[in-house]
Amino acid sequence: MAENVVPRVRVPRDASAGEAVSVRTLISHPMESGQRRGSDGNTIPRSIINRFTCEFNGELVIDVTIEPAVSTNPYFQFDATVNETGTFAFTWYDDDGSVYTESADITVA
């Protein structure tokens, strides 16, 4: 199991209604590709974050299917339309069954 998996997100604190805001996310994770060999010569088993989703007030912003070619510490940047004050919910799904979540609030004037 991956250690020290810490999600981080950055969204603006406030926005105007209907604005497209930039969302940035990062999670510390080795993203072991399953292609590498360890010092014992055996293939190191794949262990990656295989899916990431972002919702705003229950509505889907983005759902990403992830393969081993995404770099260590997966980083995603995208835009979300915010029509009202609310909460972003971020979810990362690990090969090992772990699910990591993070949230962020935004005030819409």
Added chain:
Amino acid sequence: MTQTRRQFVGTGLAVAAAFFGLPHIANAAQLEEAIAAFTGGADMAGDGITLIAPEIAENGNTVPIEVDAPGAEAIMLLAAGNPQADVCTFNFGPAAGSRLASTRIRLAGEQEVVAIARMPDGSFKQARQNVRVTIGGCGG
């Protein structure tokens, strides 16, 4: 075991081919398969999608990629020269503020990065860019 110099060189070449050659050969078919799985073999337009990737990446471990296809439902990223061509697929929901996304990807050497967008009307758009990956001076 005794080994002649010629045998040794031959073995070295075979090993080199196994490491560097074969994955690329195997990959052409794999790339087409991955694309077909996404598009169902449909034709792809070349406009309406922008792929931004560095011409030269300083290291293949972390290559910043940005893709933008206004109106797209989903965008698939592929790396033609990787052992496995699929990189990731962005599926946009109703709260998406644009059809732009960026991430950082791994590239096993110089190759073409491919982005394919699926539009709501069932059509597809494609952009490709070659990325050279710098061979580091020192392993360090």
Added chain:
Amino acid sequence: MTRKALLGGVSAAVFAVAAAGVGLADIRTGDSLVINGEIQIVTEAEPPAHLEGALSTLYSGWVFRTDETRAMQADDFDNPGMLYVEQGIDAFNTVMGSEGNSCASCHENPESLANVRPSYPQWDEAHGTVQTVEMQVQECQTERMGMEQPYGYDSQQMRNMVALIASVARGQTVDVAIDGPAAEAWELGREIYYTQYGQMELSCAQCHEQNYGNLIRADHLSQGQINGFPTYRLKNANIVSVHNRFRGCIRDTRGEPFSVGSPEFVALELYVASRGNGLTVEGPAVRN
């Protein structure tokens, strides 16, 4: 071809452009780095007096990198090295050892250590030796916190802690003392810097003083400045310590490196740090 001739060939190939001297032709100088829109980084500076005649301008390793790599360092969210700084913050506030202390028990917050990175390595009177930040952390852990087993010199935990201590000093001018009791170690460090090591017979100076800006294979040689350490290397996808980098360089000369934490590497770190007196602390920087 004899072995010697072969090695000579390698040497000649490595420095195919060496005859042209220092070449900054395809390096874009004159750009400034501001981190998070507020921390001013000095990426080009006047060399300290002791480098007169050796370098005309100091360049941060940032200058030698591509736009994409440069940009990653300009914002803490984009800098993966900051993930390790965050782990360092957690460790800073965690009680370790038999005395019931955390780093915070004595040092309140990491920011209170902002004067450490710019002035280390420095002479430690009590121990009668030059100490690196890593040695100082180990000293705290064994002598004040009651830890039997301090962080290993090049362990992930140590690198996280040193990255934290560097991060709070970003933008401060590197100013290590090279005179007084530190002079002996500094002289040793200088001697090592100009000594040719390994089968390739390469000194630090041949690459980083005489050929910075030139290509080594497809990569630009930097001045080998260490103001950005611990540095996040894209290659490693992790932060890397100064001594680890030194070890890698000497290994690449096909030489037998000194060990991490050895008096030789401490002396070399002091000397190389002093070659950056005038640049600013950048750790954790982002490099290739």
